[in-house]
Amino acid sequence: MKLDKIKSVSIASEVFNQLRLKIINGELKNGQRLVEMDLAKNLGVSRTPVREAIQRLEQEGLVEILPRTHSLVNGISLESINEIILIRSLLEPTAAKVAATKITDDQLLKLKSYLDLSEVYFQQGRVDELMKVHDLFHAEIIKTSGLIRLVNILENLHDYIVHFRHSFLSRPHLVERSIKEHLEIYEALCRRDPDLVEEVFIKHLSGITDYAKVVMEDNTPSEQITSNL
Template sequence: MEVGAERLASPAEVADAVRRGILAGELVAGQRLVEAELSESLGARRGAVRTALIDLTHEGLVERIANRGARVRVVSVEEAIQITEVRMMVEGLCGAKAAERISDDEIADLQALGDRMRACVDHGDVVGYSRLNQQLHETVIRIAAQPVAAEVIGQLRARNVRHQFRLAYRPGRPQASLPQHLAIIEGLAARDPEAAQAAVRAHIASVMTALRESDPA
């Protein structure tokens, strides 16, 4: 994972770089996080890396194993469902707030995004659809202008990223989720907070169902 030649002076900057790596799938569940390697690749001091890993451990993104150092935390399906349940409530709030704040231009942008999502499903472009899916959720959160909620959702998504990737590429998942995403856009375009909140929560509830179905137990 490279972040450029500039020096990351603070532990917060190092933690953010590692967090982004987890979200992007560059750092995968169970992968060891070696302080010396991170220090070199991020251009940071070892002390800053060590502090960052401690902070990420408190966030639930990293775990420290006795005599083995740190690694990206492995999240079970059961915990992933619990994380998603919390996300459903917080992101539903963002849907309602976004419906209250959304502008005409933002409505037009979201409707265009919905058209692109339809095209991806029609052409079997799973990768493109996954990216647009993420863009839609990020846009709703941005429009909501709820920084605390955005921070919570970001941490939850980072902890659940492995399961999110697995679901995104499951056969039939884009076809199942497209109507749910279009319903979110419809609720926002109508500036109906209740409809937008219900659509967001219905979509994330379907994610929980898919996670349960993926559990071999």
């Protein structure tokens, strides 16, 4: 069997990954100018990998290239939020339903520990830690399903989902609702009732329509300079 030699990640890919993450997490705001020369200088690379990275970002809908001038950050659009919400709403309840038939006592204990930590971090106002355990709670259930292709699809959206969660969990009234719904999911999993798990998961994800409002609030245009890269 003939295999191609493994190549290291290209500079263009590193530039792409860094810019992509900064756009998704809101460090680079909607409407902000991206100038190849300035980016290349700040990143310590030539303009060629920057140009390649920006072209990939355009394909993902995160920037708009204005020929021979500069590019503009499109950032998180309402359409992209709604598309990701739709994908999650279709896939995660299915994963949870299957997980209900496979979950072990040890995995249930792990989910309970995430719930307990969520309460602690919420009371302490530790949003970053709260977001991490919230993410772990969902990830554990999805992984338990064993639906590899479904898991991979959701993992490809992970950077977006994490940013959405951070915006969502920055609002105390939304955190309280989310923790309560996670408890309902946990209790349904303890009963190992696939239909009930699917039902409460659908109910939980119906609330993520609020993502659109809070994420758009957190990604409003503002004047920034590329020197913060």
